[in-house]
Amino acid sequence: MGELFICNEPIAALPYYIEGIAWNVYSLEELCYYIENNTYLLDKDFMTEELCTWIGKEVKNLKLAERLRDIMRMDGRLSEFVSALLVGCGYCPRETIQEIVRVVREMEEKSDFECNKVRADRLMEKEKYLSSIYEYKRLLDSNEAGEQSKELLGNIWHNLGTAYARLFLFQEAGHCYEKAYALNENPESLKECELARKCLQNELKAEYFGYETEAFGAKLEEIVKMNNREQKAKYQKAIADIIFNWKEEYRRICRI
16 A cells, blocks of 8 residues: 554454456555545455454444444445545544535535546546446446437547556557547547557657657666667666566456
């Protein structure tokens, strides 16, 4: 996770698995951290008996587990469930809890299609490209898609194209951008379509690798200067490092 937590609650022997982002949490603090940083990904499916059992059995907080069960029994709202969980843990300050609950309530007022669009966009922002592709395609295949505006559908196709492009699937990206432009008539979609096609023809654009063109070009020029007998080992290591970093970056963005 890249974060250090000071946990006041017990650490679970068995983690709770959050399927949406393939993440294991071992404490209530970690669970609240997930909620705080992934509020837009929460939906009714978050309210489960499995979660209540984990909180009661693994985290040893029987009182909170029963409180959450009561909310579920009364067919309570997700915002009420989240509020009880955050308050019961005490990880987030009051102002943060109020903001999280406000966002959840705002999402509760949106249609399922609108909520799923927001969640897909959030997955994209977090560089969960495979998950966002799945969500965008599910939106486009849904019965509600036919009720949406051409502009909104075009924007979804555009974002789907961007997700494919980030995975270097330029043929699929170009198709999506083409569909997007036909619907939203946004010049940006047309521009991205042309870029994807150029990339498909091996005219790769540096922005898809996460580098600024000029900066990366200057770095390569410096490395090329090392290609001599005295600096041969340093040159080979520099090239190997670039390739290694590309591989690691690609593996990272391909994680679900």
